[in-house]
Amino acid sequence: MRVPDQKTQIVVVGGGAGGLELVRKLGARYGRKKHDIILIDRNLTHIWKPLLHEVAAGSLDANLDEVGYGGHAVRWGYRFFQGSIESIDREHRTITTAPLLDERGEEVIGRHTVRYDYLVLAIGGISNDFGVPGVREHAMFLEDRPQADKFRQKLLNACLRTNHQHHTGNPDARVRVSIVGGGATGVELAAELYNAARALRHYGLEVFDETKLEVSLLEAGPRILPALDEVLAMTAREELEKLGVKVLERTQVVRLEDRAVHTGDGKVIPSDLIVWAAGVKGAEEIKTMSDLALTRGNQIIVRPTLQTETDERIYALGDCASCILPGKERPVPPRAQSAHQMASLVFTNLVRAQAGQPLKEFSYHDHxxxxxxxxxxxxxxxxxxxxxxxxxxxxxxxxxxxxxxxxxxxxxxxxxxxxxxxxxxxxxxxxxxxxxxxx
Incomplete structure (x- = not known):
């Protein structure tokens, strides 16, 4: 129960596009006088997820484009707490965050309990490996900035190695990159790699250019970019092939090994770097976090009001939420525009819930x-x-x-x-x- 003079506490877990937009609106609406708006995220800064392929290729300096949660919180009237959600106690309306450890494994902030009157889960999703052996061991992902930074460093090392091999008498040396998944992330990364390769000769790699790069884009479906119509997907494919990308459609990956991708038709694709960009699901830890109803892909099932099916005081939005609207068979797609629209509705419904007004239902507009x-x-x-x-x-x-x-x-x-x-x-x-x- 909330103490009569106690502030209404709204906790938002996840500082992605939807979560950060939501706390800004809540802070601007309520301020600190009668409300305590708290954002919890494991990172200290926010970078727009659709830009991560540019960070990975080195085309974008994330230090110039990221948003520090601390400064943003001061400006917009909410509080920021660094941590990762560990569990939800729905009976007592509290969440527990896991201990925060430094790079040496030493505890910086201990396990912490946070009270809530309303809880919003905007924790995003992770790449779906579909149970393919070797993915977690040998592939890289582009789900957050640390992963993008790690890929960029490995890419640069591979380019430096290839440049040196050309200097020492191996003209056939190449940087071989395999990208699994022909959606927007995979396609955009493939093109961005060639843009970066063209510029490297101006940064000390005298004999390195796009001809020393071999990129394979593998898609299990009949064509890349299924969200676009067939004509546009074909246009994109033609542009990629002009750059030098080897586009392999109807190609299922059955196993990954160190520096090798095995396909269902028996081919083995040598790869210095492997990026997995195929599908989205909820994080595994969601299953042990609480008793919220989940899909088979670990996404939180929400009503059209974006309240969770299990608890009306808990909302979910973005990639971690599965929302099937009335009259529809498939859930709202996990896209940036979905998160933006969901954040707007959750803000509206939090205002209406506190005023005792009926909540509105989500209506997805595909732009x-x-x-x-x-x-x-x-x-x-x-x-x-x-x-x-x-x-x-x-x-x-x-x-x-x-x-x-x-x-x-x-x-x-x-x-x-x-x-x-x-x-x-x-x-x-x-x-x-x-x-x-x-x-």
Missing amino acids: GSLVSLSRFSTVGSLMGNLVGGRMRVEGRIARMVYMSLYRMHLIAIHGWWRGITLIVIGHVNQIVRPRLKLH
């Missing part, structure tokens, strides 16, 4: 899909009333719309004034900062 092939091209489709449905876009127009998505994200988490200021600063940084981040 289309855009895929950036680095500076080479952009393809996608937009949903709009002006065209009466879906409209294909390519080239500069598509690139402009793609870039506007990030600008909208900045405004969503910073507000209009600061968001526009950061957009202007971003344009200046593109001119003055190095093309590649190699450290």
